[in-house]
Amino acid sequence: MEPIRRVTATTLDVLDALLAADGPAWGLLVIKATGRQAGTVYPILERLERQGWITSSWDDETDRPGPRRRLYEFTGDGVEAARSLLAERQPSAGPSRATTRPSHRPVTS
Numbered sequence: 001m002e003p004i005r006r007v008t009a010t011t012l013d014v015l016d017a018l019l020a021a022d023g024p025a026w027g028l029l030v031i032k033a034t035g036r037q038a039g040t041v042y043p044i045l046e047r048l049e050r051q052g053w054i055t056s057s058w059d060d061e062t063d064r065p066g067p068r069r070r071l072y073e074f075t076g077d078g079v080e081a082a083r084s085l086l087a088e089r090q091p092s093a094g095p096s097r098a099t100t101r102p103s104h105r106p107v108t109s
Helices: 009-020 025-034 038-050 076-089
Strands: 054-058 070-074
Touching: 009 025, 009 038, 009 070, 009 076, 025 038, 025 070, 038 054, 038 070, 070 076
Parallel strands: none
Antiparallel strands: 054 070
16 A cells, blocks of 8 residues: 555545545545545545555446446555544644744754
8 A cells, every 4th residue: 555645635535534434435425525526536536546545346236326336445554544644634732833933043941
């Protein structure tokens, strides 16, 4: 399983939506859960699958009207990696590094 090289807010949203799903999730469900556009969600799902984080398969439910759904679910290693990544990216209670500016003064105690 390859690490994710570029972690965006949308990638984190997709991982979170897949973790929150009760079983395999189809693309439209992930789109609705994240509020993101299909043109950003599907490439992330494809990338996660290429990197071994998730697997996909076609839904074999024939009684449902409409096009077949592509179902996505985590691999064993992928679910652990996603939980880890989301945990480390959670905003902390204190000020974030992005909002704290260095003073370039020496630290004295």
